[in-house]
């Protein structure tokens with residue numbers, strides 16, 4: 345087991361009041377990061393391709409969520425916007441994977457399932473042919489994007505500290 349999963353101190357600096365509540369501005373910021381793709385919501389999931397690639401799931405928590413990952417200390421994820429990057433290279437491609445993320449009821453398998461099942465709002469950007477680590481790199485180059493918790497969502501990745509980011513207000517300005 346890795347011991348690298350530690351809270352990032354700056355994460356609490358803008359909690360609880362100072363987080364963006366306008367997903368449209370955040371979507372603009374993500375698009376501004378030069379990530380080409382198709383946005384979808386649970387109502388428009390059929391619009392996105394079933395090709396292989398990557399995606400960004402954007403979700404909003406309105407209430408704190410306590411998460412206890414196996415063998416780790418419990419962590420509180422405050423109300424905020426979160427961006428998670430993942431890959432979809434299996435059957436059904438990006439559409440099938442994002443459809444699963446959108447389900448609020450499911451067997452918890454990935455770290456991110458603990459957040460998607462509690463999201464007040466959720467959208468996704470499908471990036472056919474994309475790679476999740478490259479997406480994380482591009483987002484971290486934008487103002488306002490921060491790693492939440494080292495190791496979250498990136499157990500199989502040697503390149504990224506995490507595949508989950510939070511977004512501070514600067515990203516929406």
Ligand SMILES: [Zn+2]
Nearest residue numbers: 477501503504
């Ligand atoms: Zn990665």
